Amino acid sequence: MRRHLEFLEESGHLFVANASGLIAPEKTESLQNQSMVKLRSTDSRDSADNETRRSLVSERGEFKRSAKDKALALEAIAKKVSNCRLCRLCEGRTNAVPGEGSATARVMFIGEGPGATEDELGRPFVGRAGQLLTKIIESGMGLKREDVFIANIVKCRPPENRDPQPDEVAACLPYLNKQIEVIDPEVIIPLGRHSMREFAGVGEKDTISRVRGKVYPVHGRSVIPTFHPAYLLRNPPEKVKVWADIQLAMKELGLPIPKQNGSTP
Ligand code: URA
Ligand code: SF4
Secondary structure, rough: OOHHHHHHHHHOHHHHHHHHOHHHHHHHHHHHHHHHOOOOOOOHHOOOOOHHOOOOOOOOOOOOOOHHHHHHHHHHHHHHHHOOOOOOOHHHHOOOOOOOOOOOEEEEEEOOOOOOHHHHOOOOOOOOHHHHHHHHHHOOOOHHHOEEEEOOOOOOOOOOOOOOOOHHHHHHHHHHHHHHHHHHHEEEEEOOOHOOOOOOOOOOOOOOOOOOOOOOOOEEEOOOOOOOOHHHHHHHHHHHHHHHHHHHHHHHHHOOOOOOOOOOO
16 A cells, blocks of 8 residues: 555655545645645546646756656656556556657657557557657657657547546546656647647637647746647648647747748648
């Protein structure tokens, strides 16, 4: 039991522990206050307004770590994710998909959840949508896929690619929270609605069309939501908007925008 609690604490799952009654509320509260990771419970998710929902993003630069420490911390998170059984999505997975990329990435892309190819390979965004994301990163930003970090809101594939349910998201978010805290990126690009709505300043009922095209400052980071690449595969003319959002990201990063040969990525 104690080891389990330590695990929950380390992985930021205190809220989940509290929700399932594993930790006395007073204890949880003090532990939560110590932690910069303030995950909401499923209940607060339903009732909280945007202000109190600003939970996923930690203060930038709050914890300083060396590149090596960051890489080790990410490995430790990935190991926990691979063995995780905190929600029902563990039942149908072949492989959990913790995320991959640079431990010192300046930009993080956050999708919704693994699809079939990702589940098979244990890697994020490697199917058709993933190939388009890679193109956006490489042609659109002039970066390498390994330069950024790519993760998802839930780390295990929802059956039939259904939407992740609120309790599954609540169970899994601490892993992403921790990854954000460790990597400490300047820019976060949520891909699609499910990812977008976890970030402050963006309402749960909002659509990507309504919120995209803007930089949302959240705790010292720039959150720039854009369309999910799977949506772009179905609606290619929308690529031009993603291209505009990517340019916003490049500006935030102070990086030159690579020349396009007349087309969007
Ligand atoms: N779609 C996602 O949201 N994430 C992946 O990893 C792949 C497809
Ligand atoms: Fe654990 Fe997340 Fe997988 Fe659920 S989706 S089992 S919380 S890693």
